[in-house]
Amino acid sequence: MAEVILKHVKKIYPVASRKEREFEETESNLHVTNEGVVAVEDFDMTIADREFIVLVGPSGCGKSTTLNMIAGLESITSGELYIDGVLMNNVEPQHRDIAMVFQSYALYPHMTVYENMSFSLKLKKVPKDEIDRRVKEAAEILDITQYLNRKPKDLSGGQRQRVAIGRAIVRHPKVFLMDEPLSNLDAKLRNQMRAEIISLRHRIDTTFVYVTHDQTEAMTLGDRIVIMKEGVVQQIGTSQEVFEKPVNTFVAGFIGTPQMNFFNGELKREGDSYSIKTEGVEIALSSDKCERLIKNNIGSQKITIGVRPEHISLCDEGINSKVEVSEMLGSTIHVHVSTDGNEKVILVIQTMDLNEPTKMFASGKPVTFTFNPKLVHLFDSETGHNLEY
Amino acid sequence: MDNKRPAVTTDNYLEQSGFMKLLGRLGMRNSRSFAITMMLPTLLFMLFMTVYPMLSTVWYSLTNFRLLKAETDFIGINNFIQLFSNEYFRDSIWVTVKFTLFSVFFEMLLGLLLALYVNSIQQKMIQKTMRITMLLPYLFPTVTVCLSWTMMLSANYGVINQWLNALSLPTYNWFADVHTAFPMLVIIDVWQNTPFVFLLIYAALQAIPQDQYKAAKIDGAGVRNTFWYVTLPNLKTALALCAMLRTIDTFRIFDKVNLLTGGGPSGATTTISQYIYNYGIKTLKFGLGSAGALVMTIIVLILASIYIKNALRNNNG
Structure with missing residues (x-):
């Protein structure tokens, strides 16, 4: 149980040769400076005691590097890391009082489950009966008592991950670090283990830092989510905040399934009222949106309009489009349409009140839709920043 | 796409080509007899190349077959009795065992240390260069190796004696001295074959998941504990395999011994192979030579089965 503070933490991997540097620049989306490849840029955050933080982002965004820096497996190039008030920059991993999965x-x-779980305690020279008590307690929590004498090769993926979690629990760490622990499991097991991690979190009540590239995991597990891209933190907030108030088009597109639709459009200001125009349709914005735009002193300009697929509704008059593909998912149908302005849009339609939805949204059928002006997101067309927040 | 056309499989291709009818006529329509027929040429070749010579060796070992003698008589286990009652043969077994023990031990030790060292080098370029350089001795033909070492260790003009002379240290007639011939053979064998061990262990080291090292680091394992609890158990199979291959290979050593010392001085380096060559092949007593070869094969088989049983099968990876 501890507070974790990251103060302007930065990680740069030195690049050995010019050739290597050119390769990094052309072959990856990493930021390369004279000092080297920037993996994490100015990470600044305070993780409260007993908070569950999820670092999420696409591959190569620096989330695992950040976790490794907290663990002590990667050195910190600049900035400061505090765990429970103690500066940890130069402290060895085993002395940070952390556990990692x-x-x-x-x-x-080559070790049995019991030996795997007791290894760190054995190295710490904890008395045997205490080791035994802690291992059995953890095994009970994770329901792996019957496998204690087995070796990892005799266990399934889910059981192995439980052992890995057990190995971390026995240490009673101040901070629990998890690096994509569910990524190797199949979808069904992943859902089950996710629920188990939630209940585990309530039982062991410590600080968690969890890394994933799966936004569903991030949304369901985290008290707060840190969304990263190319080493830079894009937004920190609760699931609801990042979903409802994404700070830029990257966050808006990354969070939510299916992903948010983006339209090129125009924002028009007339006095204190605003309207948006896209695909030949003009929609007036709600008063609360107008207030926020006025507050930010936004004038008429070209914008990117973001609308979540579930916030689009069918209507008689609106944006005209043709169905390209539809995916029937039971209670909803995902309809991929192409508008007259050649924008690709996904609609999520509830099938409850529809008669034969698959026929209704067969390929080539015309669809007219509109969206709720209260739920649209407005982004600067050049910078991608949210104009309201 | 034309869906009516059947997919071409081996079965219906054979059916269409009339091949199956031909097989039917030959009474081979079931897959078992067909498979045996297809494998027969290879099997016959293998039988001719391996089983026939082996059985011949067994047969010759029970006869007094001599190339210059017209008659060959069956003499039972007399060749074996003669071999084991011969002090030189018993000595050759001891020399071979001693040679194998020393060579394999030092090859394994040095190969492991070198692999650990090269694997720990951070700069990839240096690691690559080291890897290639270290392999060189293994790539040279044994004849080249023997000639180079013979020249280097020559009593008269060898560079090693020149250095020792320059340092006012005693010099030796390396291959003719009873005290130095055997150690020199071991050193040259270790020099040439350590790269093989290095390469196998290096490959195994590269395959150890890095996450295990990270976990050990967090668990608080230092350098010694990490080696003992992570590296070594992960290398177990590679080490066992390596030791087995090197033991079998070293036990059969002939080329180096024959080229460097010819088994001398006074039998100090006569291994089983060299003994078979000296007293079986050179004297054309093929019966006796075959018996010696059989004894060596049996010892190698016993050693290999011990390794397989204890080390390879117990692998818990």
Whole structure:
């Protein structure tokens, strides 16, 4: 149980040669400076005691590097890291009082489950009966008592991950670090383990830092979510905040399934009222949106309009489009349409009141839709920043 | 797409080509007899190339077959009795065992240390260069290796004796001295074959998941504990395999011994192979030579099965 503070933490990997640097620049989307490849840029955050933080972002965004820096497996190039008020920059991993769960489980293959779980305590020279008590307690929590004498190769993926979590629990760490722990599991097991992590979190009540590229995991597990891209933190907030108030088009597109639709459009200001125009349709904005835009002193300009698929509704008069593909999911149908202005849009329609939805949204059928002006997101067309927040 | 056209499979291709009818006529329509027929040429070749020579060796070992003698008589296990009652043969077994023990031990030790060292080098370029350079001795033909070492260790003009002379240290006639011939053979064998061990262990080291090292670091394992609890158990199979291959290979050593010392001085370096060559092949007593070869094969088989049983099968990876 501890507070974790990251103060302007930065990670730069030095690039050995010019050739290597050119390769990094052309082959990856990483930011390369004279000092080297910037993996994490100015990470600044305070993780409260017993908070569950999820770092999320696409591959190569720096989330695992950040976690490794907290763990002490990567050195910090600049900035400060405090765990429970103590500066940890130069402290060895074993002295940071943390525990880590890896995507590949990282169990020692030649040791039994019991030996795997007790290894760190054995190295710490904890008395045998205390080790035994802690291992059995953790095994009970994770329901793996019957596997204590087995070796990792005799266990399924889910059981192995439980052992890996057990190995972390026995240490009673101040901070629990998890690096994509569910990524190697199949979809069904992943959902089950996700629920188990939630209940585990309530039982062991400590600070969690969890890394994932799966936004569903991020939304369901985290008290707060940190969304990263190319080493830079894009937004920190609760699931609801990042969903409802995305700070830029990246966050808006990354959070939510199916992903948010973006339209090129225009924002028109007439006095204190605003309207948006896209695909030949003009929609007046709600008063609360107008207030926020006035407050930010936004004038008429070209914008990117973001609308979540579930906030689009069918109507008689609105934006005209043709169905390209539809995906029937039971209670909803995902309809991929192409507008007259050649924008690709996804609509999520409830099938409850519809008669034969698959026929209704067969390929080539015309669809007219509109969206709720209260729920649209307005982004600067050049910078991608949200104009309201 | 034309869906009516059947997909071409081996079965219906054979059916269409009339091949199956031909097989039917030959009474081979079931898959078992067909498979055996297809494998027969290879099997016959293998039988001729391996089983026949092996059985011949067994047969010769029970006869007094001599190339210059017209008659060959069956003499039972007399060749074996003669071999084991011969002090030189018993010595050759001891020399071979001693040679194998020393060579394999030092090759394994040095190969492991070198692999650990090269694997720990951070700069990829240096690591690559080291890897290639270290492999060189293994790539040279044994004849080249023997000639180079013979020249370097020559009592008269060898560079090693020149250095020792320059340092006012005693010099030796390396391959003719009873005290130095055997150690020199071991050193040269270790020099040439350590790269093989290095390469196998290096490959195994590269395959150890890095996450295990990270987990060990967080668990508080230092350098010694990490080696003992992570590296070594992960290398177990590679080490066992390596030791087995090197033991079998070293036990059969002939080329180096024959080229460097010819088994001398006074039998100090006569291994089983060299003994078979000296007293079986050179004297054309093929019966006796075959018996010696059989004894060596049996010892190698026993050693290999011990390795397989204890090390390879117990692998818990």
